[in-house]
Amino acid sequence: MVSHNINNTKTQFLEHQKQKMGLIPVTVVALWYVIVVFVGFPLASNAELDSSFYKNTCPNVSSIVREVVRNVSKKDPRMLASLIRLHFHDCFVLGCDASVLLNNTDTPTKIESEQQAFPNNNSLRGLDVVNQIKTAVENACPGIVSCADILTLAAEVSSVLAGGPDWKVPLGRRDGLTANRTLANQNLPAPFFTLAQLKSAFTAQGLNTTDLVALSGAHTIGRAHCSFINTRLFNFSNSGKPDPTLDTTYLQTLRKTCPNNGPATNIANFDPTTPDTFDKNYYSNLQGKKGLLQSDQELFSTSDADTISIVNTFASNQDAFYESFKASMIKMGNIGVLTGKNGEIRKQCNFINKKSVEFDLASAVPKEVWLAHSK
Structure with missing residues (x-):
């Protein structure tokens, strides 16, 4: 997570937004909060994607993803939560097009990476794991x-490996050709x-209140920085x-x-009881005033909120939580997808293909040879 002081970050972000968008002074202090009109991309229908999309072209893709994620998570159980979060942070910006993976580049087109946006800077984890998966998949099914x-499959696999639900992941997305740091902010x-504010952010993505509560349940695993x-x-x-x-005993522990x-x-662990197990305890924690983030506890402690009954249902019925989580993950995974001839299949996840060519050449031959042939 971000390493700088959070109060300074709030102030810097608000000043940034006022300068950039001409906003009037605001009274609610909020990091990364702007009331956003939903723009730029339509919601894709589930019919455009198919869980058997790679049946003939890369039939083992799911098992390849699972093997890499399983091996990584044995040494770093927290990675399962990080990969789910990475998928979330991708889909909320330009749709589920892997824009979050793109690095800063100047050529062949300038890209300002989303990785340095306020919500992501110094906090995204799993980028290297996605690259490991991509390498393994390319070895088996190049260019497919x-x-x-891969991000979507890694999120589903992470849920399963943590003891959570599995689902058939609709596939067939293509990769975007740019990133958008402004939208990430x-x-x-x-x-x-x-x-x-949470409802506004989710509504802007075509997600409803049940989706908000269900997807927040991913905080049943993982950790957050104290900042x-x-x-x-x-x-x-x-x-x-x-x-x-905050529960007073939990406060002293934190x-x-x-x-x-x-x-x-x-x-700090999101779930103080079973931090690495994907279960319904997240909701029981909210009932006991033990939500780690303010945005977690808001789902239960906001007076007369319609989210309270959903929290109560999920706290008492893990199957109900799992079913809603699966449906909401599929729904989120359909946001703004590129299919058909739109976008591309990146050779390397951190660069669009024209940029990838330069890096392939540079890594495949000695530097002196590459420079001689590139003049």
Whole structure:
């Protein structure tokens, strides 16, 4: 997660938005929050994608993805949550087109990577794992499987490996040709959003309240850096006091992990009971005022919210949570997909293909030879 002080980040972001968009002063302090009109791409229908898309061209793609993710997660269980988050952060910006994977480039076209957007900077994990998967897939089926589909498959595999639900992933996405850092700053919800802000961010992507609560359940696994919760623990809403929605015993536990002005690299479990198991405990935690992020606890502690009944249902019925999570993941995975002749199948996930050619040449032959032939 971001390593700089979160209060400074909020201020910097608001100033950035006012300068860029001419916004009037705002009274609600929010990182990455802009009321966004849904623009730029249509929602794709499920009919455009097919779980058997690679049946004849790359039949083993799912098992290849699973093998790489399984091997990585044995050493780093947190990676399962990180890969689900990476898919989420891709789909909320330009749709599920692997734009989040693109690095900064100047040629053949200038790309400002989404990886340096406020919600992603110093916090995205799993980019190297996606590259490992891509290499393995290219060895088996060169030029066939998109990075966007790899992200989607990796998210599903991560759910299963953590003990969560599985589903048939609709496939056939193609990779985008650009990224959009501005949209990343606008579209991705922040860890201290209010419920109204969360709903706005999800509605902008064509996702409803049930989708919001179900997809938030991915926080049943993984960890967050203390910088995302520090103000909740010590100075909520500039009150000099902790967030009143936090259980007092849980508060003291979190303060030991995340002391005031402590190391920014400290991390806390989203689920204090089963941090690496994909289960319904996330919702039970919300009922007990033990949601790690403000945006988590908002789902249950916002007065008279329609999300409360959904939380209660998922807390009492894990099957109901799993079914909703599966449906919402498929729905999210259909946002703004490129199919047919749109986009491309990237050779390397971090660069569009014309840029990839340069890197292939540079890595395949000695530098002196490459330079001689490139003059």
